[in-house]
Amino acid sequence: MAMMSLLLQNSAGQMAVGLGEGDQLIFDSSLDAGLVGLRNVQAHVQAGLDQSGKTMSDVDCVFVDIGPGGLGATRTIVAFANALGFAASIPVIGLHAFELIGRHVSAGGLRPVVCIRPAARPNYYIGKYEAGLLSHFTFADVVAVKDFVWAHRDIADFAGKFAFTNDENAPDEIWPMSQGNSASMDCFLALGLEKYQTSTHSTRVFPISENLSVTAQ
Numbered sequence: 001m002a003m004m005s006l007l008l009q010n011s012a013g014q015m016a017v018g019l020g021e022g023d024q025l026i027f028d029s030s031l032d033a034g035l036v037g038l039r040n041v042q043a044h045v046q047a048g049l050d051q052s053g054k055t056m057s058d059v060d061c062v063f064v065d066i067g068p069g070g071l072g073a074t075r076t077i078v079a080f081a082n083a084l085g086f087a088a089s090i091p092v093i094g095l096h097a098f099e100l101i102g103r104h105v106s107a108g109g110l111r112p113v114v115c116i117r118p119a120a121r122p123n124y125y126i127g128k129y130e131a132g133l134l135s136h137f138t139f140a141d142v143v144a145v146k147d148f149v150w151a152h153r154d155i156a157d158f159a160g161k162f163a164f165t166n167d168e169n170a171p172d173e174i175w176p177m178s179q180g181n182s183a184s185m186d187c188f189l190a191l192g193l194e195k196y197q198t199s200t201h202s203t204r205v206f207p208i209s210e211n212l213s214v215t216a217q
Helices: 041-052 071-088 097-106 142-152 185-198
Strands: 004-009 016-021 024-028 061-065 092-095 113-118 123-130 133-141 157-160
Touching: 004 041, 004 071, 004 185, 016 041, 016 185, 024 041, 024 185, 041 071, 061 071, 061 185, 071 092, 092 097, 092 185, 097 113, 097 123, 097 133, 097 157, 097 185, 113 142, 123 142, 133 142
Parallel strands: 004 061, 061 092, 113 157
Antiparallel strands: 004 016, 016 024, 113 123, 123 133
16 A cells, blocks of 8 residues: 655745655645635645545655744644654654755756745855755855855756845846745655655654754755
8 A cells, every 4th residue: 555645834834735645646735725825734634634535544654844944834834743743653754945945946957956045134044955965054144145146146046035135336236036935745745755765764853943953954
């Protein structure tokens, strides 16, 4: 019997829940007009189970987006995932948001993807996804992030959420545009299944925050 996976994504501030059966996505709440914009994760999960003819006892593993991103939203979804893992004694595997959006934007392309999301002002999280891996991830102030972006503007694509004001001495600077701030559920499931094969399994994961390690996962 194929493994049933529950997918939980919320670090971009837009709740999305998926169900996978083996490598096939069988439910995606982001395609359900009645669920889009709804922040109640239980409602998303229950809708997925109902529409797929499944129950929580059918779920073998929970994959959850651990950020970085909106800290309140990320903590909420991670706490929910951990509660499910503990209650059902099933693995909970955290997926780095920058691996998710980097993979989604690159779509197998050769160019690296620079991923950026805001942290506590004036700081940002910044990472570089290339060759299928998150090769660089750090927490930096806006000056360092601008320098990194400027150095990669012609050789990389960009993902995440960011907006920079121009320097008074360089008013004509044109910053790159983000190509996306969330991953498709198909991308989420594919990465989750890869992590399932290579990650240590536990029933608890932790959200990425400014108080935790920010090395590449």
